[in-house]
Amino acid sequence: MYDPLTGGHAPTEIVQFIRNHSIMSVATRGEAWPVQSATVYYATGDGLQLYSKFQTSSDHAQSICVDARLSGTIYDHASNYHDKFGVQLRATCVRVLDLEEMREAVDLYSAHFPGARERFAPLNTLISPEARSTMYRTTIVAAKMVTPDGYSEHYQQIS
Numbered sequence: 001m002y003d004p005l006t007g008g009h010a011p012t013e014i015v016q017f018i019r020n021h022s023i024m025s026v027a028t029r030g031e032a033w034p035v036q037s038a039t040v041y042y043a044t045g046d047g048l049q050l051y052s053k054f055q056t057s058s059d060h061a062q063s064i065c066v067d068a069r070l071s072g073t074i075y076d077h078a079s080n081y082h083d084k085f086g087v088q089l090r091a092t093c094v095r096v097l098d099l100e101e102m103r104e105a106v107d108l109y110s111a112h113f114p115g116a117r118e119r120f121a122p123l124n125t126l127i128s129p130e131a132r133s134t135m136y137r138t139t140i141v142a143a144k145m146v147t148p149d150g151y152s153e154h155y156q157q158i159s
Contacts, residue, residue, distance in 0.1 A: 008152040009145040015158055017087055017145065018074060019044045022112060024052075026072045026093075026138075028063035036063045042138065043105075043112035048158070050138040051096070051105040053116075056131055061095075064136065068092045072138070082148070089143040090155060096135040097127050105135040 022041055030036040036059040042050040054061040064070070070093050075086035096102050102123050110117035120126065126134045144152035 008154065008156055009147065009150075011156065011158040014087055014143050014145050014156075015048060017076075017085070018048065018050070018089075018140070018143075021074050021076065023077075024050065024072045024074045024138075026060060026070050028060045028070045028093075029067045030059055030063040031066060032059065032062075036060045041113060043109045045104070045108055045137075048140055050091075050140070051109050052136050052138065053109060053120075053133060054136050055133050056095075061136070064093050064095070068094055070138065084146050084148065087143050087145050088155075089140050091138045091140045093136050093138045096137050099123060099127055101137070102126050102135060105137070109135065 022043065023039060024042055025037060025039050027035055027037045038058065038060040040052040040054065040060075042052045044050055070091055072089045072091060073086060074089070075084075079085045096105050106117070106120055106123065106126070110120070121131065121133070125131055140158060142155035143158050144155050146152070
């Protein structure tokens with residue numbers, strides 16, 4: 001719930017919102033174009049890491065190789081102009097290269113999105129430089145929320 005005294009929402013409310021959703025729009029800084037954006041599916045891990053599968057040749061994946069910072073938005077699909085529900089976030093994003101973390105990320109993502117497991121390459125391929133598509137870990141640095149009750153004016157740490 002929005003607290004007018006602090007001008008924000010409780011971090012636990014923001015975390016719960018993120019965990020209850022699975023689609024995020026991300027913006028990254030690119031070389032070919034100053035800003036790249038994409039809509040990605042994500043699964044939430046422990047510690048509020050968000051795991052997404054990207055094509056390694058995509059503009060946003062290439063941008064992340066140059067600058068790990070990204071901005072993102074997650075909005076409730078039932079939102080409308082008068083009843084807005086969403087989170088804006090600042091985060092870092094890196095490609096998963098550790099075999100055990102990749103195994104956990106693939107398991108998490110596959111449990112969240114039925115049918116996804118069949119589309120993954122073998123784990124050793126996913127962590128190799130030749131991977132055409134692989135997992136990336138987004139770690140949230142700060143977030144703010146909008147609800148019909150109010151809009152958080154400032155980003156806050158939620159970890």
